Amino acid sequence: xxxxxxxxxxxxxxxxxxxxxxxxxxxxxxxxxxxxxxxxxxxxxxxxxxxxxxxxxxxxxxxxxxxxxxxxxxxxxxxxxxxxxxxxxxxxxxxxxxxxxxxxxxxxxxxxxx
Amino acid sequence: xxxxxxxxxxxxxxxxxxxxxxxxxxxxxxxxxxxxxxxxxxxxxxxxxxxxxxxxxxxxxxxxxxxxxxxxxxxxxxxxxxxxxxxxxxxxxxxxxxxxxxxxxxxx
Numbered sequence: 001x002x003x004x005x006x007x008x009x010x011x012x013x014x015x016x017x018x019x020x021x022x023x024x025x026x027x028x029x030x031x032x033x034x035x036x037x038x039x040x041x042x043x044x045x046x047x048x049x050x051x052x053x054x055x056x057x058x059x060x061x062x063x064x065x066x067x068x069x070x071x072x073x074x075x076x077x078x079x080x081x082x083x084x085x086x087x088x089x090x091x092x093x094x095x096x097x098x099x100x101x102x103x104x105x106x107x108x109x110x111x112x113x114x
Numbered sequence: 115x116x117x118x119x120x121x122x123x124x125x126x127x128x129x130x131x132x133x134x135x136x137x138x139x140x141x142x143x144x145x146x147x148x149x150x151x152x153x154x155x156x157x158x159x160x161x162x163x164x165x166x167x168x169x170x171x172x173x174x175x176x177x178x179x180x181x182x183x184x185x186x187x188x189x190x191x192x193x194x195x196x197x198x199x200x201x202x203x204x205x206x207x208x209x210x211x212x213x214x215x216x217x218x219x220x221x222x
Binding site: 042048056092 | 116118147149154155156157158159162200202207208209210211212213214215
C-alpha cells in the first residue's frame with residue numbers, strides 16, 4: 001500500500017465520546033500534518049510533526065490531542081468535542097526540511113459531532 | 115482580510131474553454147502551492163513553485179514574486195477538471211496559509 005491513508009473515513013460521535021483518528025504514510029516522509037477543513041472556510045493547519053517532534057501547534061483547543069509514535073503514524077485523539085468541531089480532518093505528509101516540500105494528503109475523515 | 119485571496123470563488127466553463135484562476139497573497143513566501151480537491155475531499159498537490167512557470171499536461175502555473183500573484187491555467191478544459199482549486203502560501207518552515215478555493219465546474 002502506498003500514499004497516505006486515514007481511518008476511519010467517516011465518524012459520528014457524541015459530545016461525551018472519546019475517539020481517535022489515524023493516519024499512516026508509506027512514503028518515507030519525515031513530516032506529518034493535521035488539517036481541519038470546515039465548510040466555507042480555508043484549510044486550517046492544526047499540528048505539525050517533524051521527526052516525531054511537534055513543531056507547530058496553531059492554538060488548537062486541548063480537546064484535540066495529537067500523537068506521533070513514529071514517523072509513519074499520526075493520531076488525533078478527540079474528547080468532549082463540540083458540534084462546531086464537525087469538519088473534514090485531513091492528514092498530510094512531506095519530506096520536510098526548511099522548504100517544507102510537496103505535501104501528500106490523505107482522503108480525510110469526515111467528522112460529525114452531535 | 116485573508117492573507118491569501120483567490121478569484122473567482124466559483125467558475126463555470128464549457129468544455130474546451132481556457133480557464134484562469136488567480137491567487138494573491140500578502141505575506142512573504144518561500145513557495146506557492148496549487149492543490150486540487152475533488153468531491154469527497156481528496157486533495158492532490160498540483161504544483162509547488164517559487165518563481166517563473168511550471169507546466170504539467172494541460173495545467174500551467176505561473177508566479178510573479180514582485181506582484182505577489184500566481185495564476186493557474188487549464189487549457190482545453192474537460193468535465194473531469196471539475197474540482198475545487200486551492201492555492202496555499204508557504205510562509206514559514208511549516209506554516210501554510212490557504213485560500214478559500216475556487217470551485218470549478220466544466221460542462222460537457
